Amino acid sequence: MVKVKKENQPARLKIIQTAFDLFHKQGVNATSVDEILEKSQAGKSQFYYYFKNKEDLVHSVLMFFYGQLKNNELPINNKIESWKDLERWFYNFVGMQKAMNCDRGCPIGTIGSELVTGQDLIRQDIKLIFEFTRNSLSRFFHGLKVKGELKDSVDPDVLADFCFTVMQGGLLVAKINRESDIFENSIQQALAYLKSLAK
Amino acid sequence: MVKVKKENQPARLKIIQTAFDLFHKQGVNATSVDEILEKSQAGKSQFYYYFKNKEDLVHSVLMFFYGQLKNNELPINNKIESWKDLERWFYNFVGMQKAMNCDRGCPIGTIGSELVTGQDLIRQDIKLIFEFTRNSLSRFFHGLKVKGELKDSVDPDVLADFCFTVMQGGLLVAKINRESDIFENSIQQALAYLKSLAK
């Protein structure tokens, strides 16, 4: 049987959560192990007890996020079952960003943006998370199609890609501009388009 | 007679170009001043003769890029005058990315993604570059509208925002995935939408 780690490792969890927040705020490269440990009130050697190295921490952070995503523990609606849900899905990102004064982008995209050739483990982690999200969208459009509520010509997966791209681009641009209007304009156009595909 | 300074500073130029390439490849934080100097074959203190500090270099890199952009010295078509041009504009990014094995994203977006609160100078630089690009798109849609070739309800600026967001999102996602299909799918949908707005 698998050990239930989380309950017995509060230090590990705290480190992961702190790291996630700092990575989100300032990226991986700008975040030192020391800063993570200081903010998570953990000792220097706890880190290397729980994680092989910094990259392993990034991996763990992503896996932790992925676990929360799958278990629906995040304030992201990945059960998209109606147009209303899709709208909510989009505007939820805007809302989260505004709640942070448009200071941050997508936590995963931020990490992904720093990827360089060779970081294949982390790349795979992010792809996994991205795919999960795209699948949520995909399922929605597939469902519409099955129900005959979408034009025959459209490919549900392609629509999911489109939504995902607008979301990522919007979050990045809003973070840079510290203003979400471009993001919101883009969402509005994307939704207008998608709805135009309804039958 | 006025001295033309830039032409007489090959070292400065070389540093900027090398830095631009390295920032594009691996981000600002992962690029050390030493690496830039080594790759640009410049002496250690040349750097601080020409630039106040690393941030000033980033600023200079962005201003250099902005200058090239304005002078049409980049392989980016910012004279968008037809739907064909718009398509080319979009697919140009795909092509550039593919030429680098989808190893990199937008050079400017990559720098922007690393921004943290307080880096206002660099933020302004990037906003300037982004605005210039959005203006190119905006002008095109404005032109269409003036000519009566666009539905009355649409706002040209909003369409520009939309295109820009798709471009940024697509570049980021393609870089992370090391594959451009999601980007291409998104472009395809974006173009389909935009053309649907034509009268």
Place this chain on the structure above:
Amino acid sequence: MVKVKKENQPARLKIIQTAFDLFHKQGVNATSVDEILEKSQAGKSQFYYYFKNKEDLVHSVLMFFYGQLKNNELPINNKIESWKDLERWFYNFVGMQKAMNCDRGCPIGTIGSELVTGQDLIRQDIKLIFEFTRNSLSRFFHGLKVKGELKDSVDPDVLADFCFTVMQGGLLVAKINRESDIFENSIQQALAYLKSLAK
């Protein structure tokens, strides 16, 4: 049981003692962290494990000195209880200086001389040390007065200030001249004056 930390940090102590000696010899600004580490045989990063930065080291050095001063661990007699003690107190400085070929001044005054606006922590440290020394003198003169052995008109604190000033000036001038005769002449006059105040 409470752990006694300082005893377990030989590296930290060694660094402080080495730094004190180098600061005394050549001042703070002329002493590099590297030199301190080399001479104290400590690894490069030991330093920043124990001290926040160079200024923190200066602070620690001064606090260490202050601790020694308070605990009477220095070859400075701060129990001045007789005119003989006062004489010894003065000539002790001459003796110490001569033992170093008049190569150095007051270790604390030397640090103080390099102070610039804004270095308030270190300034306070030095003021603390100076005050402690002036208090030793003050107590002596107060005692005399209480015993009726001092003219009524004199203020014991002012006499302490006077002694302290002569000491600081003498140490500085002797260091610069690499010769203590001016210092000794001044001590002689100071003592003559002070004794003339006795009843």
Place this chain on the structure above:
Amino acid sequence: MVKVKKENQPARLKIIQTAFDLFHKQGVNATSVDEILEKSQAGKSQFYYYFKNKEDLVHSVLMFFYGQLKNNELPINNKIESWKDLERWFYNFVGMQKAMNCDRGCPIGTIGSELVTGQDLIRQDIKLIFEFTRNSLSRFFHGLKVKGELKDSVDPDVLADFCFTVMQGGLLVAKINRESDIFENSIQQALAYLKSLAK
């Protein structure tokens, strides 16, 4: 015939005056050649045209000061001819220091405090300046003695040393404390003593 340099070398003079001010404010070691040049609006190479190196600049600064001192171009009264003059001489230092918020000590003493073994040229320069000052005092006390206004037992040179020491000590302590009361108290005592030697 000797060339009159000063009139023809405004840059050199400006550098020296700027350097003097910066050395006074923050010491020699904390003052970089670059800072001097920036503040004196001189080009990099003017410096090495006029001065062999930084040490030569310090030497030149001291010689410049010495020249001013000898020519009575400084707000320091070195014509001490009465007890009133002596008082003025002392309190003049207090006044100058207060005018700078007790931020600085003796410009020469500050440089002297940074001296290390081997800097013999500069040491000699400072000794020269100090001697000149002590001579001013000496002459006054000698004069008194000749006139029979001083007790027979006193040595005028020793009294000069005493005054000088109090002045140097006072300036240093006042700079460190950013307050001149200890200095003033010491002057008061010194004057009381000296006057007590009058016949």
Place this chain on the structure above:
DNA sequence: TATGAATGAGGCTTCATTCAT
């Protein structure tokens, strides 16, 4: 005289990581 560009050593500090206990 005067200039901007170049040099390279060395400054302070932070990094990710490992060791001994």
Place this chain on the structure above:
DNA sequence: AATGAATGAAGCCTCATTCAT
């Protein structure tokens, strides 16, 4: 399972000085 101490490479930046013109 956890600790503080240690490591050394590397980070950014400043220094005094010299060169070519």
